[in-house]
Amino acid sequence: MKIAILGYGTIGTGVYEIIQQYTASDLQDLEVVKVLDLPQNKDKLDIITSDINDIVLDPQIDCVVEVMGGIHPAYEFISAALTNKKHVVTANKAVVAAHIEEFTALANKNGVRFLFEASTGGGIPWIASLKKAKRIDDIHHFYGIFNGTGNYILDAMTRQGKDFDVVLKKAQELGYAEADPSADIDGYDVQNKVVISSAVAFNALVDMKEFLCYGIRNITKADIEYFKNLGFTIKYIGEATMNQNHYEAFVMPNLFDQSAVEANINSNFNIATLNGQSIGPLKFYGQGAGKLPTANAIVQDVIDIECPHTAYNLDFSNQLTYKAVQKNAFVIRTNTKVEDVNINKVEEVASNYYLHTKEIDADALRELVDKCNDKGVFVAKVAKFEG
Ligand SMILES: NC(=O)C1=CN([C@@H]2O[C@H](COP(=O)(O)OP(=O)(O)OC[C@H]3O[C@@H](n4cnc5c(N)ncnc54)[C@H](OP(=O)(O)O)[C@@H]3O)[C@@H](O)[C@H]2O)C=CC1
Numbered sequence: 090m091k092i093a094i095l096g097y098g099t100i101g102t103g104v105y106e107i108i109q110q111y112t113a114s115d116l117q118d119l120e121v122v123k124v125l126d127l128p129q130n131k132d133k134l135d136i137i138t139s140d141i142n143d144i145v146l147d148p149q150i151d152c153v154v155e156v157m158g159g160i161h162p163a164y165e166f167i168s169a170a171l172t173n174k175k176h177v178v179t180a181n182k183a184v185v186a187a188h189i190e191e192f193t194a195l196a197n198k199n200g201v202r203f204l205f206e207a208s209t210g211g212g213i214p215w216i217a218s219l220k221k222a223k224r225i226d227d228i229h230h231f232y233g234i235f236n237g238t239g240n241y242i243l244d245a246m247t248r249q250g251k252d253f254d255v256v257l258k259k260a261q262e263l264g265y266a267e268a269d270p271s272a273d274i275d276g277y278d279v280q281n282k283v284v285i286s287s288a289v290a291f292n293a294l295v296d297m298k299e300f301l302c303y304g305i306r307n308i309t310k311a312d313i314e315y316f317k318n319l320g321f322t323i324k325y326i327g328e329a330t331m332n333q334n335h336y337e338a339f340v341m342p343n344l345f346d347q348s349a350v351e352a353n354i355n356s357n358f359n360i361a362t363l364n365g366q367s368i369g370p371l372k373f374y375g376q377g378a379g380k381l382p383t384a385n386a387i388v389q390d391v392i393d394i395e396c397p398h399t400a401y402n403l404d405f406s407n408q409l410t411y412k413a414v415q416k417n418a419f420v421i422r423t424n425t426k427v428e429d430v431n432i433n434k435v436e437e438v439a440s441n442y443y444l445h446t447k448e449i450d451a452d453a454l455r456e457l458v459d460k461c462n463d464k465g466v467f468v469a470k471v472a473k474f475e476g
């Protein structure tokens with residue numbers, strides 16, 4: 090199979106390295122014949138072009154791997170590749186979350202595959218496992234640590250007492266963070282992954298503008314210490330639940346009992362759990378970000394193009410509307426002392442208030458956080474997961 094890679098950065102170089110240098114027998118039929126990069130990077134490799142038409146109009150190319158990131162021009166390039174009957178494999182969650190239905194339809198129309206395993210959970214075979222679980226069970230719920238950068242930051246702050254800015258910089262150097270790390274620390278990256286996982290698990294498109302998303306940008310060492318003293322470890326969680334015609338999703342820090350599996354996931358690792366009626370809870374663990382683990386998931390997709398199991402059809406026939414149903418306890422750290430019937434207990438620590446809520450739904454939480462009128466507010470949910 091002849092492959093073109095769009096984008097020769099952290100992940101693109103990883104894909105090239107695995108295909109060109111690893112010796113496993115399944116890799117022997119794969120060959121990278123072109124790489125798209127910006128004109129200023131032309132000297133990096135002798136197969137680089139900066140003209141997308143050299144790739145999408147080249148009849149010898151079977152598969153396009155998109156690892157540039159962002160929505161534009163990735164959207165146009167993926168569309169052009171599919172239209173020209175090239176299989177497409179991508180790690181780009183932003184463009185997949187925004188256009189998954191359209192790309193799937195375009196791939197079906199042109200008799201090629203559109204695969205995006207690496208977009209969610211890095212090296213973990215999460216999308217393939219969701220598809221496989223659905224051969225038997227309905228999946229109504231999933232949750233997990235879906236951001237390697239976020240986990241790396243929280244882990245280094247928790248176990249090594251490091252400062253937020255220092256560890257974010259290190260995560261960038263290690264190639265874990267997005268080009269604009271606000272996607273990692275403000276939650277958009279996990280929102281995209283929740284949309285993609287929901288599409289596969291629930292056969293439905295969920296709207297990330299509807300559900301609550303709180304990031305980790307405002308977390309402090311004092312917060313970590315406060316929650317540690319209460320027996321909690323903070324982890325950054327994405328989750329979604331489908332209930333008949335409704336869905337509910339959250340992206341936010343969660344407080345786990347220190348003995349919970351999720352509390353003990355370190356470094357850039359992710360863990361994702363699905364729940365099926367016969368299989369029960371099933372967990373998947375591995376590196377959620379980084380050059381070679383992510384490239385590994387991409388190359389697995391490339392190899393899978395010719396395997397029948399990738400033919401599971403994605404369908405988006407379930408029309409789900411968002412509804413806040415679940416009740417959870419939350420903790421809000423703010424500089425504003427808020428009076429509200431939904432607050433159970435308030436603790437003051439060094440001019441900050443930790444507002445411990447009663448069990449309330451997402452709408453009530455949103456109202457409470459808005460009342461705080463505090464740009465530095467930090468919000469966490471007390472984790473309550475089965476399995
Ligand atoms: N890093 C990770 O751990 C993971 C990343 N991903 C996803 O993989 C994708 C790539 O990420 P990553 O490799 O880290 O990002 P990088 O920024 O390291 O690489 C992107 C590359 O694409 C190039 N590029 C950007 N725009 C264009 C364009 N219009 N034409 C040609 N080349 C272009 C960039 O060039 P230049 O640098 O000169 O701008 C850069 O070399 C993203 O969608 C990301 O979300 C998914 C899972 C894990």
Ligand SMILES: N[C@@H](CC=O)C(=O)O
Pocket residue numbers: 208209210211235236237238239265266267273278377378379
């Ligand atoms: N920036 C992302 C990369 C992988 O999806 C992360 O840190 O998880």
